[in-house]
Amino acid sequence: MRFFLDTADLDEIQEAASWGVLAGVTTNPTLYSRIGGKLDDFQAHIKRICDAVGPDCPVSAETVAMTRDEIVRDGRELAAIAPNVVVKVPTMVEGLAATRTLADEGIRVNMTLCFTVPQAMLAARSGARYISPFIGRFDDISEDGIDQVAQIVEAVGNYDFTGSTVNGEQIEVIAASIRSANHVTKCALMGADVATVPFGVLKKMVKHPLTEAGIESFLNDWEKVK
Numbered sequence: 001m002r003f004f005l006d007t008a009d010l011d012e013i014q015e016a017a018s019w020g021v022l023a024g025v026t027t028n029p030t031l032y033s034r035i036g037g038k039l040d041d042f043q044a045h046i047k048r049i050c051d052a053v054g055p056d057c058p059v060s061a062e063t064v065a066m067t068r069d070e071i072v073r074d075g076r077e078l079a080a081i082a083p084n085v086v087v088k089v090p091t092m093v094e095g096l097a098a099t100r101t102l103a104d105e106g107i108r109v110n111m112t113l114c115f116t117v118p119q120a121m122l123a124a125r126s127g128a129r130y131i132s133p134f135i136g137r138f139d140d141i142s143e144d145g146i147d148q149v150a151q152i153v154e155a156v157g158n159y160d161f162t163g164s165t166v167n168g169e170q171i172e173v174i175a176a177s178i179r180s181a182n183h184v185t186k187c188a189l190m191g192a193d194v195a196t197v198p199f200g201v202l203k204k205m206v207k208h209p210l211t212e213a214g215i216e217s218f219l220n221d222w223e224k225v226k
């Protein structure tokens with residue numbers, strides 16, 4: 001499992017990158033608005049994120065266009081920011097059509113707001129490089145987000161979609177809308193390729209009371225040795 005950071009906050013991204021565990025970044029309009037981002041600085045901000053994480057880390061930047069032509073136009077613009085930009089496109093008819101065009105042009109797409117196996121199958125067939133099912137938002141409506149995402153991971157793994165993707169790359173499922181370290185545990189057990197996590201969750205993933213107690217007792221005992 002690889003870890004992406006689900007944020008537009010450059011400080012968080014730089015901090016997580018310094019830990020040596022960051023494999024990518026996902027943003028969305030809400031996350032960009034949360035850091036006080038403005039429209040005229042959006043592309044420059046995505047460039048700053050790309051520069052911060054380096055060329056091997058995919059950075060998802062989302063279009064808010066609603067027609068296929070506009071999504072394709074946005075997708076081309078976003079992809080031109082840096083080679084590691086992945087265009088985030090919502091799961092909808094216009095998004096599928098635009099994804100096919102973008103993938104045929106060699107532009108990678110992360111199909112987002114994916115909630116069901118049929119949606120995921122269509123996303124995969126449209127040429128999406130990544131599929132992002134949301135866990136927490138399923139939980140929010142009293143459904144089992146983990147179970148839904150596990151079904152998507154299993155279904156995507158049943159088929160070879162490499163004929164549809166850019167350069168025949170393997171499709172990866174990004175478990176998104178992750179709200180806790182326990183969600184990460186479940187995603188790892190189900191075999192999700194990627195978990196995109198808020199920085200708060202990443203910090204919690206490192207910690208365990210027994211780890212902290214163990215460090216403290218080792219340090220205390222080392223004092224006796226000295």
Ligand code: G3P
Binds near residue numbers: 006132134136177178
């Ligand atoms: O990557 C999508 C994710 O940011 C959504 O998370 O917590 O807003 O449902 P959340």
